[in-house]
Amino acid sequence: MSASKSGGIQAKLHCSREKRAEQRLLDDLRWAGVEWDEGPIVGGPHGPYKQSExxxxxxxxxxxxxxxxxxxxxxxxxxxxxxxxxxxxxxxxxxxxxxxxxxxxxxxxxxxxxxxxxxxxxxxxxxxxxxxxxxxxxxxxxxxxxxxxxxxxxxxxxxxxxxxxxxxxxxxxxxxxxxxxxxxxxxxxxxxxxxxxxxxxxxxxxxxxxxxxxxxxxxxxxxxxxxxxGLLVDENKAKLSKRNSDLALDITSMRDELGVLPQTLVNFLTLLGWSNPTRDDVMDLKELIQNFDLKFTKGNTMVRTEKLWYLQKHHVARLCQGVLNGETESHETLLTVAKSLASEVTATYPDFEKSLASEYEARSDEARRVSNTDQNPTIQNHLEVRSKFLGRPFDRLSHPSPRLNLYCYNLLQADSKSYQNATQYVTRNRYFFHFDPTEVPAVPETFGKEKTIPRQDLETLTKKFLTFDFAHLPSSDPSGEARTAFLEGNQPEGRAMPWFEINAIRIHAALDAVVEGDKETKNAMMRFLRLKLAYGLPGPSIGVVMAVLGWRESCRRLGVEVVGGDADAEGGIVRGWEGVAKLVGSGE
The missing domain is CATH 3.40.50.620 (HUPs)
Known part of the structure; x- marks a missing residue:
């Protein structure tokens, strides 16, 4: 940090028994974002840069x-x-x-x-x-x-x-x-x-x-x-070893096994023992260099891994915001995180990728079926748009699971503030990858605080909501302009809006219409839907949950059967929030 502010960074290698160890050290530095102005590989006026030479x-x-x-x-x-x-x-x-x-x-x-x-x-x-x-x-x-x-x-x-x-x-x-x-x-x-x-x-x-x-x-x-x-010590005040009791401390393990991002690790290490002059501990390398000084506390520093995961969550959230701001570097890094997440999903739920492929095929069939007769051009663009994110083509999604990588990329954006590592994230958001009806908690017979709302009424309202014609949302629907801009590939001024947030707005607008503006009933419906769709677990808003799961999967979990067919509007076809026509019937 200090060198970056003054004469630049020099790298020098002390004696090592292994050539591979030297290369690994240099690779680790570069992975962490540390580039030296002179030293091994790059050369310079003060060489040689290896002690043995x-x-x-x-x-x-x-x-x-x-x-x-x-x-x-x-x-x-x-x-x-x-x-x-x-x-x-x-x-x-x-x-x-x-x-x-x-x-x-x-x-x-x-x-x-x-x-x-x-x-x-x-x-x-x-x-x-x-x-x-x-x-x-x-x-x-x-x-x-x-x-x-x-x-x-x-x-x-x-x-x-x-x-x-x-x-x-x-x-x-x-x-x-x-x-x-x-x-x-x-x-x-x-x-x-x-x-x-x-x-x-x-x-x-x-x-x-x-x-x-x-x-x-x-x-x-x-x-x-x-x-x-000061030295780094564990909670027992013993000097940290390479592999601590609850955390592997070598870079290879932290990067490959735990999925720690380079900006997270640099941020975490810099804060150890440092009297940070700012109020915000979350900083990337440029911000650390800008704010760094030599005001360190005297004595040893206890390393607590909770801080590492706190910083990891915030750095992933920053990446997600960077994607919305159109930053290519954030997009590339988040895509790497998404691929790591996809690998963990495949290891934990090996059947999910197959079900995801079936869902995409079903959506494609529906889009083709209605594209010749429907005058709404957004339907024809629907699947193409879902293969992009804010206009960015996913050229690197071909290996090994393009649909799963894209799904995980979207999910990271949808739940951007809770990612620590792939294992933790899959566990927290398991309902996005697997649904087991036996895990659904018992649904109360009544809901509401100021008034009693029977469960049967919520089930009726849910069926009404799922058969709602989203093509005729109220004129006050706030998602219309953002959705049109997104589908046309235009980025509005200010914060961009991903497709699932646009659909979440549409979902909430439809819920408002179904409950006729009754806030107590809508709150009860939100709780009911979270129990049925997500085991009642915390996560993104229920509108985002439904948008990511999709209309078909939401219907399945809520007990509404997707029948399919070519009937006209009077025969039962409705327009879901995704903008394609589907036929629904009772699953009972």
Whole structure:
């Protein structure tokens, strides 16, 4: 965030045992939206950008410290010391190698005597004057470590595959006996040569910071500003591991298994420990860069996954709004989410795609049957319109399930504020993919608060509503203009309106007409319809639910049989809210 505001982003790879691990790291950064101005692949003026390819640079700077006598060659080998039954390895200089004349040390090195390069500790009187500032914690106090503590630290670092760098009460090792630099030495040299101005890292590196300041002092370089942020811990205040108890924390798992969006993850990670100056926690990368500062809380940060899913819901809702605003990037990202959702639907309800195909075929037959005689051009455009969304053709829906992908894309728009991941969303909205009459709750015999409305009256009104001629909605129908603009491919000024919202308006207008404006009766009908159509579960408005399910499926769930046929209007054909003619009869 800070780099994006100043000199740009540099990427550098530390040593890795696997080429694939390096590529995966770079791929993960790009997936998260992090593009570097210089580094691996893109190149730049400060290369090479892989630590293992910079050894000549480290050797050159080690010689500079040796020549200035800020460092010395140590020819001591590690010793094992016993203390009772315990033993530990001492890595300090026990032969006073710092006092060797430079020429003598050079001669031993030329004879191939193994040696390390150590940084000379500053004299005590000078060390007391040195200050080690930190942007978050103020001043850092150097730690004094006993040999036992050093051995324990080195052992722990080795167990994790890390590099303790020999930080102890003795002079610190900068270059190992095999000629490779310690992390601390390479880090300081690289940061200086790459013009790094700020070093932001976890508090576990605070103990190393005085050493890094001392290295800058030894070279005569101006140090960067240091800022240390708290460690991430779980609810038991234990440091997070790669795979926590309730959440996989590696990017591959979060992306592929949990379906976390890149903007969600970046938003979530940035907020950890950060004192956000705005009132809104939901931000994309551009907004985070704009608002970011280095005001972090002191101490460790507890990671709660509830926040992750809160942000995910809001970012998906933003994508849906972006689609309505005509944003191509939002459309592409939401389509990716829809495909993930479609895969989960297929895994959970394998028969749904087949039933969806049958529904589309039935609608196509109905549209063809009436298109030759009906003078309403919207009927002929109906199926073509449903294969688009706000005029956007779905060119990428051919694999593997175009109809199911489109259905899920529409559903995400219809219920845009509840998506966490595909599994959760399918569970929440299961009535859109599968209907089991045994799950329908018992319907009360009466409804209403201010007056009693018998269930039988609501069933009669429901039948009247389903046989309502939507071609003759009241002239005050607010959906007419929006529907016409949508079918003609025009986007009205302001917020665009998807087809299911237009149909939902028509549905509610028809309900108002059927109940003759009685709000109490309409509310009772809404509750009755939600029980029968959606198990009484929360979700989009009942008008949107019916629009997405479609007229035929709504009739089936409400016990009204779709008979079919070519009868005229007097013979029973009615016009549903989708704009095609259907024949209905009692399902009893």
């Amino acid at each position: 910079r050894n000549g640079i480290y050797q050159q700077h080690a010689r500079e410290l040796l020549d200035s006598e800020a460092a010395y060659r140590c020819f001591c080998t590690p010793q094992t010391a016993g203390q009772g039954t315990a033993a530990y390895v001492t890595s300090g200089c026990y032969q006073d190698c710092a006092s060797l004349p430079l020429e003598q040390a050079q001669e031993k090195a030329e004879k191939k005597d193994p040696f390390t390069v150590r940084l000379k500790l500053p004299p005590p009187h000078e060390a007391k004057k040195r200050v080690y500032p930190d942007l978050i914690y103020g001043k850092i106090t150097p730690l004094k470590r006993s040999p036992t503590a050093v051995a324990a630290s080195a052992s722990a670092a080795a167990a994790e595959g890390g590099d303790s760098g020999g930080i102890d009460a003795a002079d610190t090792i900068l270059v190992k006996s095999d000629g490779t630099p310690t992390y601390h030495f390479a880090n300081v040299v690289d940061d200086h040569l790459m013009d790094i101005t700020h070093v932001i890292r976890g508090t576990e590196w605070m103990a190393s910071t005085p050493l890094h300041y001392d290295l800058y002092h030894a070279f005569g370089w101006k140090p960067p500003a240091f800022a240390h942020v």
